[in-house]
Amino acid sequence: MNLLVLMIALPLLTAFLLSSINRISTLAARWIGPLVLLATAVIGLSVWPQLGAAPLALQWGGFQAPLGITLYADQFALLFALAMTIGTLLLWPRSAENQLRSSSLALLLAGTGSGLALSGDLFNIYVFYELMTVVSYGLIAGRGTSGSFASTLRYLVISGFGAALALAGIALVYQATGTLNLAQLAQLAPEKLNNLQGFAAFVLMLIGFGVKAELFPVNMWVPEVYATASSRVSALLAGVVSKLALLIIMRLLILVFHQPEALTVLLVLGILGVASGELAAWRARDLNRMLAFSSIGQLGVMFIALSIPGNAGIFAALAVMVHHLFLKPSMFLLAERWGGSIEKLAGAARTSPIAAALFVLLALSLIGVPPLPGFWAKLLVIMPMLALDQPLYYLAVFVMLAAASLEANYLFRVVMKLYDKQPAATSHKVHATADLATALFLGGGLIAAVFMLVPLADRLDSIAAQATDVSTYIQTVAPQQLQSGRVQ
């Protein structure tokens, strides 16, 4: 049963041993990475059905709950752990110069991402998060261009700033409660963290973990990184890694921080994120940066969804997250060969008709045109906000609708160019088969979801319900009461 640990341990072990394996056989070093990830994905999938009935808690090292570190697996966590593993497998980064290094980094990313989703300890989450950040530096800088180094450095400065603030937030939480275990924090939070100190800790951690989740004030790195990193890395970062950071914020919000002010902060930052992201995307003149800015806008929608109190908010956020999880990597893969100025895209649909058709469908879903999944996801966010009947939420609805029309405007500009009658002077490159196949797989999966909306929505609803069930969380982990050693 504790095979779930292997989802984290095996990729790390393989990454450590990769350079030794390469000494023995280059062929083995090339294939062992994908094989290990395949194995961990199978492990994850085999655990999936039984988590529906009851979540699972493991203790690293077998120490009792608040003393050791807990690994908590419910379907919510496992969904994103699997997304990370399978996503890395599909978007396996390739590098002409040093495949060994990028394979190690990909393995580390998959292992850390799974661990981050499954972790049930505040400081452990911080360490996983830091490791994921460092691995992303490697993936971005792996391009080897001066631009990728500069954007990595700017990303590093913002991340370092955020991580230190998150550490300070953890210090404040530990000062107030004396524990780092999320289950025990959930027990103690109403008594000990429902005050100014708790709110300050929340804001500090929100800034810290928000860096990767493209939260409004700390997202300056997004356009630069996505424009300079390779498309597969951008797809991984925008598609999966940002969702994992969001998952941490969701967990903290559900279990630990219940202040109404926290929700207001999320709502305001979300609105600002949507507005700034979509406006910048509208002004962007190249495809990569347009997608990067629109990703900021999408993440803003998720923050708005999180700010809706109760289960409805988590459910809506989950729906938007899953939608974005499929959509964004697919779009970045399509942008791989189209990357660059939009002006130069003229007539590209003729050289690659399938890719162009897929792009149109994805764009329609991103805007939220009725039968497509994107529409239902946005509806799930907007409906409960209208029901709340508060001015700030009305503003959020208005901003989201305005953003949708902006999205329609800039995405149709791209589509018009794609189907332009006058071919541009430059000849267009055809997509690599692997890229196009992956994009088709992800995008096709998304479009296919139209035909089973109801069962999917039910499934997501039950996942969200399980995630918001605080008492089950506490009972599953069952931290023993901290006793004796009382000081003074």
Next chain:
Amino acid sequence: MEAVVLVVVIVMLLSAVAVMLFKDFLAALAAMSVVSLGLSFLFVVVRAPDVAMTEAAIGAGLSSLLFALALRRLGLWRSQ
């Protein structure tokens, strides 16, 4: 005891400001080491000998070495 700690804290904070204000990066680096040493003293005061050792070895020693090597490569070794 409190008085000693107070003096150390004041020296440490002044050095931290100096790190940000010195035009000369070598001087800033020296001030940074003072901050690290002060910090490791404070770690001893709060009964954390392990952390104090680590801070002295890594913060004052290794980090300064890293900075010094980098400053040399960046051509910031001499005062500007």
Next chain:
Amino acid sequence: MRRFTAALFLLGLGVMIAAIYQHMDFSNTAVNAGQAINAVAAEETGAANFVTSVVLAYRGIDTLLELTILFTAAMIGGMVLGRRRVDAPRDPDAGFILRTGADLLFPLLLVVGLYIILHGHLTPGGGFQGGVILASAFFLPLLARPGSSINQDVISIVEGLAGATFIIIGLLAMFDGKEFLTPLLDKGELGALISAGTLPILYLAVGIKVGSELAGLLAHLAEAEALD
């Protein structure tokens, strides 16, 4: 304008900290996980230094991840800075005193580093502190003799194997029917050099890994001028 927003930001932060000050209970006597660990650690892990118990046993996974961060940072550092060119200019010779000093210090540092690592479960110190000393032991000759260099291939294999040791010891516990990273072996007598089960072995792996990674990073930075 920029300065103004920065000042405003700092002001807001200062107000927030002042507010926290007002409400913070400094002499908070909250019962905490650490005191519970203090009560049981000697019995559960057999290490006299409880920080070591926490680092290697209670929060062993954190340490594993931290090593992985160093591993990744060293790998990326090597990637960013690149390899030394064969025809790159060397630094001028360091002179007799530094050379002899380095020769004399090398064994001393090696012994001190290993001592600190191996006594990590008894006294302050351990894999991280000892590892830094090991790193400086291997870096010092590099400063003294600019012509010499550290073999980065060997380093990457050593650090990989040391990290793998950590994980494999953890996996052994799983084959034993326990959870991943459970300390194994006999706990021995509290305070004896050979005690605390696998913890000293883990700390040795940590020390070697930290030492090799930091030495690699330092060597990369020292040679960075010569990269192509």
Next chain:
Amino acid sequence: MDILDINIILYSAAFGLMLIGIGGIVISNHLIRIIFGIALLEAGANLLLLLSTYHEGASAPIIVDGSVPAMMADPVPQALVLTAIVIGVGILALALSLAIRVQRAYGTLDMREVRLKLEQEISENAGIEMPSSSHAPAVTTANSAAAQQESGS
């Protein structure tokens, strides 16, 4: 509040270091100084974490000669800070390596200039003519050519 209360002094040190560090990051433009600022901010956060369960009169959490002290300091924050310090030095080394590379490519360590040149390089690679490309000197073209080659391969 007594000014000589040791808690007040220590917490002031932690918050002071954090504020100075943040101030350095926000106000300064030079990359090395920003990295110094991050190091100071981290140091302050570490101290804050260590202070979270500090008690006057506790002894270090180590058993010497088999005698168990009456009250021992909390070992958990100490282990956390140990971890955080080592993570910090890894990231510091990475930042300095990147700074060396960036200075070699762009010839500057000023954050604003790096940003301008980065924007310019991205636009150039994307094939957009910047209307205001006159005031910033051209980026090394070898790298942008390499990027184009890579995306075309």
